[in-house]
Amino acid sequence: MMLPLSTPRVDLGRAMAAVLQALKESPSMSIAGLSKATGIDRRTVKKAVDLILKVQDSLTAQKLRREKVGKTWIISIARKTSDLIESAKTRMHR
Numbered sequence: 001m002m003l004p005l006s007t008p009r010v011d012l013g014r015a016m017a018a019v020l021q022a023l024k025e026s027p028s029m030s031i032a033g034l035s036k037a038t039g040i041d042r043r044t045v046k047k048a049v050d051l052i053l054k055v056q057d058s059l060t061a062q063k064l065r066r067e068k069v070g071k072t073w074i075i076s077i078a079r080k081t082s083d084l085i086e087s088a089k090t091r092m093h094r
Helices: 012-025 031-038 042-061 081-093
Strands: 062-069 072-079
Touching: 012 031, 012 042, 031 042, 042 062
Parallel strands: none
Antiparallel strands: 062 072
């Protein structure tokens, strides 16, 4: 016998969108506050926030490019110029 869920299940993509929307309206909230504001389970909100932070870190270090070649889209990742400069400075100081 399954017990009813206290909140309906929400996929991670929708949870991320809801968390970002709630943070636009109130820029500083706790996980519990985000859970109340979005109506999403606290554990799902935490997973969404963790994923948003990982994506944010990845996007600050890399740049995603899309180029069309014939009928195919080629997706590539390149390091941002500012990161390359910092890397070069570090090597020069050694």
